[in-house]
Amino acid sequence: MSVLSNTTALLGKELRTEFRSRELLTTTVVFILIVMVLFSFTFDPTVGESRRFGPGLLWLAFLFASSLMLQPCFLRELNNDTLSALRLSVSDPFAIFLAKLAANTLFLLLTELLLLPIFAILYNIPVLAVFGQLVLVFFLGSLGVATAGTALSAISAQARMRELMLPLLLLPLLTPVLVASTEVTAGLLDRQPFVQWKGVGFLAVFDVVFLTALWIFGEYLLEE
Amino acid sequence: MKNLDSVFAAYLIGWGIFFVYYLTVARRSTALRNEIERLKNSLNRSK
Amino acid sequence: MWSRLIGGSAVLALVGGAAYASFYVAPEERTMGLVQRIFYLHAACGLTMFTAFFICFCSNIAYVFWRSAKSDALAVSAAEVGLVFSTVNLVTGPIWAHPAWGIWWTWDARLTSAFVLWLLYIAYLLLRTLIEEPERRALLSALFGIFAFLDVPLVYGSIRWWRTQHPQPVLMGGPGSGLEPTMLKIFFFSIFAMHALMVLLLIDRYGLEKMRGEAEIVRRELEAA
Numbered sequence: 001m002s003v004l005s006n007t008t009a010l011l012g013k014e015l016r017t018e019f020r021s022r023e024l025l026t027t028t029v030v031f032i033l034i035v036m037v038l039f040s041f042t043f044d045p046t047v048g049e050s051r052r053f054g055p056g057l058l059w060l061a062f063l064f065a066s067s068l069m070l071q072p073c074f075l076r077e078l079n080n081d082t083l084s085a086l087r088l089s090v091s092d093p094f095a096i097f098l099a100k101l102a103a104n105t106l107f108l109l110l111t112e113l114l115l116l117p118i119f120a121i122l123y124n125i126p127v128l129a130v131f132g133q134l135v136l137v138f139f140l141g142s143l144g145v146a147t148a149g150t151a152l153s154a155i156s157a158q159a160r161m162r163e164l165m166l167p168l169l170l171l172p173l174l175t176p177v178l179v180a181s182t183e184v185t186a187g188l189l190d191r192q193p194f195v196q197w198k199g200v201g202f203l204a205v206f207d208v209v210f211l212t213a214l215w216i217f218g219e220y221l222l223e224e
Numbered sequence: 225m226k227n228l229d230s231v232f233a234a235y236l237i238g239w240g241i242f243f244v245y246y247l248t249v250a251r252r253s254t255a256l257r258n259e260i261e262r263l264k265n266s267l268n269r270s271k
Numbered sequence: 272m273w274s275r276l277i278g279g280s281a282v283l284a285l286v287g288g289a290a291y292a293s294f295y296v297a298p299e300e301r302t303m304g305l306v307q308r309i310f311y312l313h314a315a316c317g318l319t320m321f322t323a324f325f326i327c328f329c330s331n332i333a334y335v336f337w338r339s340a341k342s343d344a345l346a347v348s349a350a351e352v353g354l355v356f357s358t359v360n361l362v363t364g365p366i367w368a369h370p371a372w373g374i375w376w377t378w379d380a381r382l383t384s385a386f387v388l389w390l391l392y393i394a395y396l397l398l399r400t401l402i403e404e405p406e407r408r409a410l411l412s413a414l415f416g417i418f419a420f421l422d423v424p425l426v427y428g429s430i431r432w433w434r435t436q437h438p439q440p441v442l443m444g445g446p447g448s449g450l451e452p453t454m455l456k457i458f459f460f461s462i463f464a465m466h467a468l469m470v471l472l473l474i475d476r477y478g479l480e481k482m483r484g485e486a487e488i489v490r491r492e493l494e495a496a
Binding site: 230231233234235236237239240241242245246249250252253256257260261263264266267270271 | 306359
């Protein structure tokens with residue numbers, strides 16, 4: 001399947017580019033850290049309150065960070081004029097999107113997992129017991145964020161005021177991800193942890209809907 | 225009938241919004257129509 | 272010219288008739304009293320808003336696949352008109368809620384989704400102002416419009432599911448729940464009247480957009496001459 005091989009090749013390029021400098025990952029991690037600290041000033045961070053507000057604040061931080069982290073996704077290609085070269089190198093433009101959204105999902109997941117222990121320590125919430133389930137909800141949520149974000153990044157990169165435009169377009173669109181992810185995470189971080197399978201299913205549906213939309217309309221996003 | 229003012233307010237503001245929008249569209253339309261006239265005249269003069 | 276006058280008067284009559292019916296024909300609601308009558312305007316606007324946004328969605332798809340300027344003109348007109356109805360919906364809601372239940376706003380599924388929808392289409396219109404090239408603007412905004420509309424049921428579903436987890440004051444049943452037959456008839460009449468108003472505003476706004484295209488063509492001819 002040439003789409004798969006194209007995607008893997010492009011994904012390798014995306015990962016190599018990022019891991020060479022690691023600038024995107026470092027800045028995103030630091031940003032989320034700053035937000036976490038700021039959040040501690042907005043409510044009384046006792047264990048009980050942290051359990052109530054923690055999940056929502058965590059996902060809010062992830063969403064804000066992603067709306068910044070996804071900026072360079074297509075901006076880099078436009079600025080360096082590499083978009084036409086990319087388009088010529090693949091048979092199906094969906095491969096470009098697949099590679100970028102896989103890379104973005106990975107980067108998001110990495111930053112989230114890096115910050116999870118710090119979050120657990122700062123807010124005194126035990127996460128070890130539900131670590132596997134947390135990875136699942138982080139993955140599904142990040143996939144949704146990356147899918148919508150990659151598509152919208154292609155749009156905002158071609159508009160003026162793009163730094164402000166991407167969050168403006170992305171954040172209302174990601175409301176369902178915020179709601180569902182927060183709910184599932186809250187259930188996992190509860191005193192008696194449980195898995196909200198309905199929320200997990202909902203995130204999966206979101207991911208499928210936007211992946212399909214990207215598959216159908218992706219090529220038009222990259223039109224000259 | 226203490227709630228009468230609420231009902232009036234709702235309907236007044238609601239219709240007000242529609243009316244204001246209708247007026248702005250009408251105003252822009254007239255301005256654009258005049259602009260097209262002006263442009264067409266310049267075009268005919270330059271021909 | 273005459274068709275516009277007749278059309279406009281017809282719409283005015285319909286809207287006025289709906290308002291009259293809401294006030295004088297509809298029976299008084301038992302618990303909320305007079306203030307409940309705002310419902311006829313508020314809910315009718317809400318439904319009309321959806322129709323307008325659906326028209327925008329269809330025009331967006333039409334533009335992506337067939338690239339006609341008419342689809343783009345219809346899309347932006349439908350989005351703007353939908354936004355107007357959405358604004359009226361969001362404004363009349365609190366005016367009804369405060370005397371009826373003592374609170375201006377509640378984050379229930381319907382209101383919150385309506386607010387998010389409003390934000391999405393504001394973003395749509397903003398995006399359009401930030402792209403200069405007409406064809407690029409039409410294509411990119413159409414694609415965003417498609418994503419935004421696909422998101423709408425997801426937004427509503429997620430908030431509805433989430434909100435039912437945590438007990439909320441049950442504020443209003445669905446528009447059809449327990450509505451007395453006269454009320455139902457007036458409600459449908461209001462919906463019809465609002466849709467007529469939507470069509471009128473759409474036609475005007477679409478005309479404006481077509482004129483913009485025309486002005487652009489003449490301007491280009493002038494520059495070439």
